[in-house]
Amino acid sequence: MVxxxxxxxxxxxxxxxxxxxxxxxxxxxxxxxSIELMLNAANLAFVxxxxxxxSFSGQIFVFFVIAVAAAEVAVGLALIVEIFKTKHNINVxxxxxxxx
Amino acid sequence: MSVDLILxxxxxxxxxxxxxxxxxxxxxxxxxxxxxxxxxxxxxxYILLGAPFIAMSQVTVYAGAIxxxxxxxxxxxxxQDLPPSQALPWQRPLAGILALILTAESVYILTVRARxxxxxxxxxxxxxxxxxxxAMATMLFNQYLFPFEVTSILLLVAMVGAIVLTKRExxxxx
Numbered sequence: 001m002v003x004x005x006x007x008x009x010x011x012x013x014x015x016x017x018x019x020x021x022x023x024x025x026x027x028x029x030x031x032x033x034s035i036e037l038m039l040n041a042a043n044l045a046f047v048x049x050x051x052x053x054x055s056f057s058g059q060i061f062v063f064f065v066i067a068v069a070a071a072e073v074a075v076g077l078a079l080i081v082e083i084f085k086t087k088h089n090i091n092v093x094x095x096x097x098x099x100x
Numbered sequence: 101m102s103v104d105l106i107l108x109x110x111x112x113x114x115x116x117x118x119x120x121x122x123x124x125x126x127x128x129x130x131x132x133x134x135x136x137x138x139x140x141x142x143x144x145x146y147i148l149l150g151a152p153f154i155a156m157s158q159v160t161v162y163a164g165a166i167x168x169x170x171x172x173x174x175x176x177x178x179x180q181d182l183p184p185s186q187a188l189p190w191q192r193p194l195a196g197i198l199a200l201i202l203t204a205e206s207v208y209i210l211t212v213r214a215r216x217x218x219x220x221x222x223x224x225x226x227x228x229x230x231x232x233x234x235a236m237a238t239m240l241f242n243q244y245l246f247p248f249e250v251t252s253i254l255l256l257v258a259m260v261g262a263i264v265l266t267k268r269e270x271x272x273x274x
Contacts, residue, residue, distance in 0.1 A: 001102065001104060001105075002104050002105055002108045002148065005211045006108060006112070007145065007149065008207075008210045008211055009207050009210075009211060010112050010115065010116070010145075011210075012203055012206040012207045012210055013116055013203055013207075014115065014116070014119055014138075015206065016199045016200075016202050016203040016206070017116070017119040017120060017123055017199075018119070019199060019202060020123060020195055020196070020199040021122070021123045023191070023195035023198075023199070024123075024191065024192050024195050024196075025123070027128060029128050029131075029170065029173065029174055029177075030122075030123075030128060030131050032170070033122060033131055033132065033135050033170065034122075034123070036135065036162070036166065037119055037122065037135065037138065040138070040139065040142055040162070043142075043154075043158075044142055044145060044146075045210070047145075047146055047149050047151050047154060048149060050149075050151070051149045051150055051151070056232075056235060056236045056239045057239070059151050059153070059154050059236060060236065060239060060240050060244050062151075062154050063153075063154065063157060063240070064247060064251055066154075066157055066158065066161050066162065067161075067251045067254070067255060068251070068254065069161075069162070069166065070161055070165060070166055070255070070258075071254050071255050071257070071258030072258070073166050073169055073170070074169065074258045074259065074261075074262040075258050075261045075262055075265070077169055077170070077173045077262075078261070078262040078265040078266050079265060080173060080177075081173060081176060081177070081265075081266055082265050082266060084177050090177060
């Protein structure tokens, strides 16, 4: 049996890699993927703790998180496409004005 | 060392390596492919933890739908390689140091402080997949029925939002 601590440590490492991606990358698509990685790490911790306390609530929460992530990606990518159409550039350093 | 532990360690290495590969790939398409591999690895972890339904949703929704959407947008935008930013040269090392601190802190807090009382090893995963699936479905459609319906409205709103955002106005040249 794998101790559940190992899953939690792996989840923390994956979350940190995602946070690092948000901090160091300049491409909004990669930043988005890093956010997905962080959501995934949180999901892994949810399922790991749910398996310890023998409850399905954790798994159901993960199901909802997956649905919310899908909605978030659809709207976020639509925003990125729209920004690209107006600025012809997707570097996040260039996105410094609220007016299009 | 049990078979489970060896399997876990190998998969954990793959998961961390693909996450780092996603982070450091110069090309956005490579990042997306690395992330697909990472999602599939996490799906295997879900199966090891006795959550087969979540594992399958992970593969279909994350590795399937979401990453296909990502690849569509990457191809739409031309997958340009952005040059490294010159704006804040101290940002990268600082981010690395802060990330190390965050890892150490979250590992400490999650494994020492937030651990459920006395339970450190994971109990045997449910042997019968159908039973656990049936129990989960019963819970989802009874106790969590309202959040489930709210999720459907959320997905509808996201769909309408994405269409409105990308739709061209009538008469607009683009």
